[in-house]
Structures are given as structure tokens and as C-alpha cells.
Amino acid sequence: MRENKGITLxxxxxxxxxxxxxxxxxxxxxxxxxxIIGQSKDAKEQTEIAxxxxxxxxxxxxxxxxxxxxxVIRENLQEALDELAGEGxxxxxxxxxxxxxxxxxxxxxxINENGNVIEATNSNIFTYTExxxxxGIKEEYWYWEEKNTEAQKQNSIKVATIINFKLASVQxxxxxxxxxxxxxxxxxxxxxxxxxxxxxxxxAFAAIKNLKEIIFSEGIQEIGNDVCYFCENLEYVSxxxxxxxxxxxxxxxxxxxxxxxxxxxxxxxxYCFAHSEIVDKLFIPKSVxxxxxxxxxxISLDCKIYCEVDEKxxxxxxxxxxxxxxxxxxxxxxxxx
Numbered sequence: 516m517r518e519n520k521g522i523t524l525x526x527x528x529x530x531x532x533x534x535x536x537x538x539x540x541x542x543x544x545x546x547x548x549x550x551i552i553g554q555s556k557d558a559k560e561q562t563e564i565a566x567x568x569x570x571x572x573x574x575x576x577x578x579x580x581x582x583x584x585x586x587v588i589r590e591n592l593q594e595a596l597d598e599l600a601g602e603g604x605x606x607x608x609x610x611x612x613x614x615x616x617x618x619x620x621x622x623x624x625x626i627n628e629n630g631n632v633i634e635a636t637n638s639n640i641f642t643y644t645e646x647x648x649x650x651g652i653k654e655e656y657w658y659w660e661e662k663n664t665e666a667q668k669q670n671s672i673k674v675a676t677i678i679n680f681k682l683a684s685v686q687x688x689x690x691x692x693x694x695x696x697x698x699x700x701x702x703x704x705x706x707x708x709x710x711x712x713x714x715x716x717x718x719a720f721a722a723i724k725n726l727k728e729i730i731f732s733e734g735i736q737e738i739g740n741d742v743c744y745f746c747e748n749l750e751y752v753s754x755x756x757x758x759x760x761x762x763x764x765x766x767x768x769x770x771x772x773x774x775x776x777x778x779x780x781x782x783x784x785x786y787c788f789a790h791s792e793i794v795d796k797l798f799i800p801k802s803v804x805x806x807x808x809x810x811x812x813x814i815s816l817d818c819k820i821y822c823e824v825d826e827k828x829x830x831x832x833x834x835x836x837x838x839x840x841x842x843x844x845x846x847x848x849x850x851x852x
Contacts, residue, residue, distance in 0.1 A: 563620060564622065564634060567617055567620065567622060567624065568624060568632050568634065570596070570599050570600050571596070571615050571624045571626065571632045572632050573595070573599055574592055574595035574596045574598075574599055574600075574615075575587055575592065575595075575626055575630055575632065576630075577591070577595035577598075577599075578591040578592040578594075578595050579630065581595075587611070587613065587626060587630065589607050589609075589610070589613060592607050592613060592615075592626075593605075593606075593607045596615065600617070603618070604617065604618060604619065605617055605618065606618065608733070609732070609733045609755065610733065610755065610756065611628065611755065612625050612626055612627050612628060612730055612732075612753050612755065613625070613626045614626075614635070614732065614733075622634065622635070623635035623702075625702050625730050627728070627730060627751070627753050628753055628775065629751070633700050633702065633728070633730070635702040635704070636697065636698075636700070636701050636702040636703075636704075638704040638706075638707045638708075639653075639707075640652055640653055640656045640697060641653070641703075641704070641707060643707055643710065643712065644716075645710060647710055647711050647712050647713040647714065648712070648713070648714045648715065648716045648739075649703065649707075649712055649714075649715050649716065649719055650716045650719055651716075651718075651719045651720070652693075652697075652719075652720070656693065656694055656696070656697050657691045657692060657693050657694060657697070657723070658691070658692055658694065659689055659690075659691060659692075660689065660690040660691065660692050660724055688721065688722035688744075688745050689722065690722050690723070690724035690745075690747075691722055691723045691724065692723070692724055692725050693723060693725055693726060699725050699726060699727040699728065699748075700726075700727065700728040700729070700730070701720065701726060701728070701729045701730070702730045702732065703715065703729065703730065703731045703732055703735065704732055705732040705733060705734030705735055706734075711734065712732075712734070712735060713734075713735065713736050713737065714735065714736055714737035714738070714739060715731075715735070715737065715738050715739050715742050716739050716742075717739040717740040717741050717742065717762065718739075718740075718741045718742070718744065719739065719742050720742055720743050720746065721741050721742065721743065721744040721745060721746070722744065722745045722746065723743075723746050723749075724746070724747060724748060725748060726743070726746045726748065726749050727748055727749060727750055727751065728749070728750065728751040728752075728753075729743065729749065729751070729752055729753070730752075730753040731752075731753060731754050731755060731758065732755070733755045733756075733757055734757060735755075735757065735758060736757055736758060736759050736760070737758070737759065737760045737762075738754070738758060738760065738761045738762055738765050739762045739765070740762035740763040740764060740765065740784060741762070741763070741764045741765065741767075742762065742765045742766075743765060743766050743769055744764050744765070744766075744767050744768065745767070745768045745769075746766075746768075746769050747768060747769065747770060748770055749766070749769040749770055749771060750769075750770050750771060750772060751771070751772075752766060752769075752771055752774055753775070754774075754775065754776070754777050755777060756777045756778055756779045757777065757779055758777045758779060758780060759779055759780060759781045759782070760780070760781060760782045760784075761776075761780060761782070761783050761784060761787055762784045762787070763784035763785045763786060763787065763807060764784070764785070764786045764787065764789070765784060765787050765788075766787060766788050766791055767786050767787070767788070767789045767790060767791070768789070768790050768791070769788075769790075769791045769792075770791065770792055771788065771791040771792065771793060772792060772793065772794055772795060773793060773794070773795030773796075773797075774788060774791075774793060774797065775798075776797075776798065776799055776800060776803070777800070778800045778802055779802055780800060780802055780803050781802060781803060781804050781805065782803070782804065782805040782806075783799075783803060783805070783806045783807065783810050784807045784810070785807025785808045785809060785810060785832070786807070786808070786809050786810065786812065787807065787810045787811075788810060788811050788814065789809055789810070789811065789812045789813045789814075789837065790812070790813035790814070791813070791814060792814065792815065793811070793814040793815060793818050794814075794815040794817055794818055795818065796818065796819050796820075796821060797811070797814075797818055797819070797820045797821065798820075798821045798822075798823070798850065798852055799820065799821070799822045799823065799824075800823050801823035801824050803828075803831075804828060804830045805830040805831070806830070806831040806832060806835040807832055807835065808832040808833075808834045808835065809832075809834050809835075809837040810832075810835050810836070810837065811835070811836050811837045811844060812834075812836075812837025813837060814837070814844070816844065816845075818844065818845075819844075819845045819846075819847060820836055820844055820845065820846045820847070821846075821847045821850035822846060822847065822848050822849075822850060823849075823850060823851065823852075824848065824849070825848050825849045826848060
């Protein structure tokens with residue numbers, strides 16, 4: 516009799532332990548990082564983001580329809596957002612690119628110069644100084660690409676030797692890859708944790724292979740040397756008025772098709788846009804006082820450079836527009852936007 520009771524007691528203890536284990540597994544399945552509740556929250560958030568982006572996209576179209584030139588005007592955009600999202604639910608800032616903030620969710624969306632709507636990058640991914648300079652991206656948000664093969668390196672150096680005057684020092688970098696949660700677009704904020712961002716430090720985003728688009732927010736004044744050097748798939752750059760300096764080789768060896776130089780720009784560094792495949796017309800405002808050597812070397816010979824000034828200022832290097840096999844780029848003086 517006692518033996519049966521003993522067996523029953525052991526069985527009860529084992530049953531309780533099994534139930535506790537099953538309960539912990541069930542709770543983990545519900546509340547864990549990849550649990551049902553977590554996945555449900557993620558799905559809800561993604562639905563909300565998609566709905567907000569749709570509202571901004573529709574408001575952008577409405578805004579363009581109201582302007583006879585098809586441009587996005589801030590007042591028209593805000594009016595359309597008030598109609599679609601509800602009055603007082605959103606706020607528009609900037610003068611192009613525009614930032615749309617949904618007050619309730621505190622999410623931000625950028626409307627770039629092409630009218631595309633992009634969810635703003637989480638500012639917590641950036642490293643920065645107390646002086647207000649972004650220095651890069653935190654290491655947990657990117658990884659190194661597998662090392663380039665020797666053949667790739669030699670081919671890159673060989674091509675570079677043909678098109679670049681300073682090629683003796685050019686080395687193909689080890690590329691970085693942005694992780695999937697970051698995407699291929701970076702929106703550079705003008706404030707992080709209460710610190711006003713006034714500039715981007717040298718090499719901050721250099722050699723990011725899958726970076727396709729970078730948007731600098733209004734309020735940023737300086738883009739340092741080599742900021743996007745060798746971002747070979749970077750196609751689109753948006754720089755608002757307020758930027759005064761674009762550093763040496765800032766966008767060298769990128770894949771930029773066109774670029775808008777802000778009317779506030781004072782200095783363009785040497786090799787700034789060299790070998791960036793620019794094919795569209797390029798306008799240099801009269802605010803620019805200094806241009807370094809070969810700032811535009813290697814861009815398409817079909818690209819015309821339109822200068823607002825009537826003749827080359829003293830501060831522009833004699834090779835500021837670069838040369839390919841002794842041929843200078845086509846320059847039009849005294850132009851207007």
C-alpha cells in the first residue's frame with residue numbers, strides 16, 4: 516500500500532514538473548522575441564507603417580496636382596495631409612526634401628526630390644559626437660562583405676588607373692553591408708537625443724556596398740571628406756539648402772546619375788564627385804567660392820556644367836571640372852536654374 520502511494524506521489528511530482536516545462540514553453544511561444552504576441556505586434560506595426568506611407572504618397576500626388584509646375588509645395592502638402600489623415604494629425608517640415616511626422620505614432624517619412632516616400636531611418640543607429648558630428652553607423656547594424664577576390668581587386672585598380680590622376684594611392688576598400696532592418700536608404704537626421712547635428716565626419720558612410728540613397732536633413736551644414744567614398748551603388752543624394760561645404764572625395768566612385776548642389780554651398784572639395792557617372796546637367800550656384808581639383812573628373816562627357824557666375828572665380832582650381840584624355844567638360848557660364 517505504501518509502495519503504491521509512493522509511486523503515485525512520484526508520478527504527481529513528475530506530472531507537475533512536466534506541466535511547468537510545458538507552461539514555460541507556451542509562455543515563451545507567446546511572449547518571446549519571435550513569439551505569437553511579438554509577431555502580432557510586428558505585423559500590426561508594419562500595417563500601420565504601410566497605411567501611413569500610403570497617406571503620405573496620396574497627399575504628395577494631391578500636392579503636385581495643385582501646383583501648375585507639378586512641384587510639391589509644403590502648404591499644399593500639409594493641406595492634403597489634413598484632409599486624408601485628419602487635421603492636426605501630421606506636421607510637415609523642411610523645404611525639400613520634406614519630412615512628414617505623424618504625431619501619434621511619432622514616425623517620420625521623407626519625400627525625396629523624385630516624390631518617393633521613405634520611412635526615416637531610426638536615429639539610434641548612428642554614432643555621433645557631443646559637438647554635433649555624425650561619425651558613422653553602430654557596428655551591430657552592418658557587417659563586412661566577404662573579402663574581394665584578388666581578380667576583382669586587380670580589375671578595379673586597373674580601371675581606376677585609367678580614369679583617375681591620383682590612382683597610385685587608390686585602394687579598393689573592404690565593403691560594408693547594411694543589415695536588412697536598415698534597408699538601402701539612409702536618412703541623416705539633424706538632431707539625435709537633443710544634440711543638433713551640424714555635420715558628417717570623414718569616412719562616416721564610406722564603402723557601404725548596398726547603400727542606394729542618402730538624404731541629408733535640413734539643418735546639416737557640412738559633409739566631410741570621403742563621407743560616401745566608394746559607395747559603388749549609391750544612385751541618389753539629396754542635399755537641402757543650408758549645406759555650406761562638401762568635402763574632398765565625398766561621393767567619389769559612387770553611381771550618382773544626377774546631383775543638386777545647394778544654393779548655400781561655399782566649398783566643393785577635390786575629387787568630390789569624381790567618377791560618379793553623372794549624366795544629367797549639373798548646376799553650380801554663384802555661392803560657391805572654392806572648387807578643388809578634378810571635383811567632377813570622370814563624369815559623363817554628355818553632362819553639361821551650368822555655372823551661375825559669368826567666369827571662373829579665382830578660388831576654383833584650374834582642373835576643377837576634370838579632364839579625360841585631355842578633354843575638359845562642357846561648361847556654360849552665366850546660367851540660371
